[in-house]
Amino acid sequence: MTYTCIRSADPGYVTRVGDVIVRYCPDHAEALRSAGRVDTVLVTTSGELILAALAELWPGRPVVVVSPRPAARLEVLRARDLVAEPVTTKAGLRRQVLARFRAGGVGFLVLAPEQLAEPDVAAAVAASSASVLVVDEAQGVSEWSHEFLPEYVRLAAVVSGLRVRPPVLALTMTAAKRVREDIVAEFGLSDARHVAGDVDHGHVRLAVRHVDDEDGRWRLAEAEVLASQGSGLVHVADRARAEWFARVLGERGERVAVHHDAMPGRRRAEVRDAFLAGLVRVVVVAGSGEWAGGKEDVRFVVHADDPSSVDVYHQQVRRVGKDRMPGRAVLLHRPSWDAGAAEDKFDEGAMARVVRALRWPGGLSRTELARQAGLRRVELARILPALRQVGAVREIGRRALTHAAVGESDERLAELASAVFLRGRAIEHARAAMVRRYAQTCQCRRRTLLGSLGEVRGEPCGNCDNCDQGEPARGG
Structure with missing residues (x-):
């Protein structure tokens, strides 16, 4: 089986990862070769193969991987016979893993975003010979991304504040210019190299x-x-x-x-x-x-x-x-x-009711929390991310939620969370409007799509339904 980043006369870099032949375009190949020397923002839809290729390009140099899905990344790396270890909560095993990592005995140290801020992990990264710090799904730091993750905002502050760190390789699945700019700004990668690959995909x-x-x-x-x-x-x-x-x-x-x-x-x-x-x-x-x-x-x-x-x-x-x-x-x-029209109403009292319900001794399950706040489960699911972002909620074990007791009054937390929710909803509406504009345009679809991503294309593509009908030439 073969994975091709971009087929070209000069494939740039070819390697075998397990039973998959990986062929990278020259831009991606050069980005991977230089990843251990300079900060890089790399647009890719195949992060797992990028990670595996780093082991080939930087043998003997461990890689730090921060991912919102550490278990999934760990599973993929181990399936390709790569030495990958998580940072566990078990003290003895944790010390062993970090010691092996510092000594170069762990090829990939896989972390959840919040773990990089922990003192023993940060110290191990600083003391290691790690070739690169990979931020997986880095688009999570941008509110404009559909995959915005509040914990990535905190991760970005940790990364930009590290006194000693290896070069950062930020992997993002979106080529949107605005998201890439947010990644650079939030993670402090002012001199980063941007590699977007084949954004056009005109065939x-x-x-x-x-x-x-x-x-x-x-x-x-x-x-x-x-x-x-x-x-x-x-x-x-x-x-x-x-x-x-x-x-x-x-x-x-x-x-x-x-x-x-x-x-x-x-x-x-x-x-x-x-x-x-x-x-x-x-x-x-x-x-x-x-x-x-x-x-x-x-x-x-x-x-x-x-x-x-x-x-x-x-x-x-x-x-x-x-x-x-x-x-x-x-x-x-x-x-x-309009899929969001039915959910457009915002109950301004909902946040306050949820914050108060979170005070319940011992915490509540999501079903119980929704019932106490007078909400449906789906309504609670929509506002929980905003409450997490302002630090109003934390999880107990796997199922229960409780008040985070951050020192703010319930009223203030509800006010902050409401502002975050409304800002997020405005962004969602803007994203949906861009999809509708693409779907309903009479102009060249590829030019409209790339324009929405911040890429300028002058001529019609000649390979979309609107170009077939000649509508762009008529001005739509």
């Missing part, structure tokens, strides 16, 4: 099909998949829709599988391997989570639901045609439908 044909209702959406999605040649991906909004649509395709005789972030790691690996081997033709992917299929000959992607942002859409389109052969990306869009 993939872009098209939008408008639908009038939900029945029409699914009929058209089914027709698009059945009429397509080769392997492909279907993106839907959530797990329930993914499982239902996979059953529909299966009943039509398709070799189909489902992928979502809630799946056990072993099952995700089975789906990926079956897709790579051609045993599965279509994978239905739920949400905007990471799909690390690594397959170079994906021929099509169908978005049955609007993506959460143009950043997400661009990432997912770039998974088509990594072998530089023609592919196509189809978005099914319902012009009259």
